[in-house]
Amino acid sequence: MRELLRTVDPVLLSWLTSLLADAGIDTIVLDTYTSILEGSIGAIPRRLMVVEEDFAEARQILVEAGHLPAD
Numbered sequence: 001m002r003e004l005l006r007t008v009d010p011v012l013l014s015w016l017t018s019l020l021a022d023a024g025i026d027t028i029v030l031d032t033y034t035s036i037l038e039g040s041i042g043a044i045p046r047r048l049m050v051v052e053e054d055f056a057e058a059r060q061i062l063v064e065a066g067h068l069p070a071d
Contacts, residue, residue, distance in 0.1 A: 001028065001049045001050070001051060001052070002049065002050060002051075002052055002055045003047050003048070003049055004016075004027075004048045004049065004050060004055070004058055004059060004062060004068070005047075005048050005062065005067065005068065006045035006046065006047050006048075007045055007046060007048075008043075008044075008045050008046070010046070012067075013029055013046055013048060016048060016062065016065070016067065017029065017048070019061060019062075019065060020050070020058055020061060020062075023057065023058075023061055025050055025054045025057065025058050025061075026050070026051070026054070027048055027049065027050055027058075028048075028049045028050075029046050029047065029048055029049070030046065030047040030049055031044055031045065031046045031047055032046055
């Protein structure tokens with residue numbers, strides 16, 4: 001698994017997960033339960049992860065969507 005980004009914005013995570021799903025890329029959001037345990041005050045970012053094989057394509061989709069800088 002590789003991390004695409006970290007954010008405390010659950011709406012952004014939902015949108016990016018949906019965007020990647022439309023491209024056929026499965027994602028996993030890590031640290032959701034830890035964030036809930038700390039009261040969802042935004043102190044612990046959640047991580048958007050994909051499998052290694054999908055990383056380059058997923059990253060390009062997020063770059064085109066304006067959520068990651070281009071290299």
